[in-house]
Amino acid sequence: MHAGSWVAVVAAPLVLLGLLLARPAIDLDWENQQAHFWLVLGAAALATALGWAVSVAARRRRDARLFLISLAFIASSGFLGLHALATPSVLLGPNAGFELATPAGLVVAGLFAAASSLELSPARAQAVVGSARFLL
Structure with missing residues (x-):
């Protein structure tokens, strides 16, 4: 796996967490x-x-x-x-x-x-x- 791929793998969850913290309305509750x-x-x-x-x-x-x-x-x-x-x-x-x-x-x-x-x-x-x- 290339270095760029590792950066994407590590960064993706952090970006998603930042998005959810910035816009809590998109965090839907599904049961x-x-x-x-x-x-x-x-x-x-x-x-x-x-x-x-x-x-x-x-x-x-x-x-x-x-x-x-x-x-x-x-x-x-x-x-x-x-x-x-x-x-x-x-x-x-x-x-x-x-x-x-x-x-x-x-x-x-x-x-x-x-x-x-x-x-x-x-x-x-x-x-x-x-x-x-x-x-x-």
């Missing part, structure tokens, strides 16, 4: 529960598929740290899917699951991501990869 349900559920499904693909590669390579990263993807996307399913007025009425699913998923994903940063002995790494069928 559509059906659209939220399908967009978030689709994003969760895509993230789950990507996490699964990383998991397959990690197990093939017997890479425990990469496998733990795949679990972080799958956990966060699973809870994102729960958030979508709990969208008020789509399948359920107002509920706490809508608010709690995403932060809970990020905590679980964070634990897997933190575990992936640890140096594992070969025996521990083998145990992590060996437990894949129980963790997935």
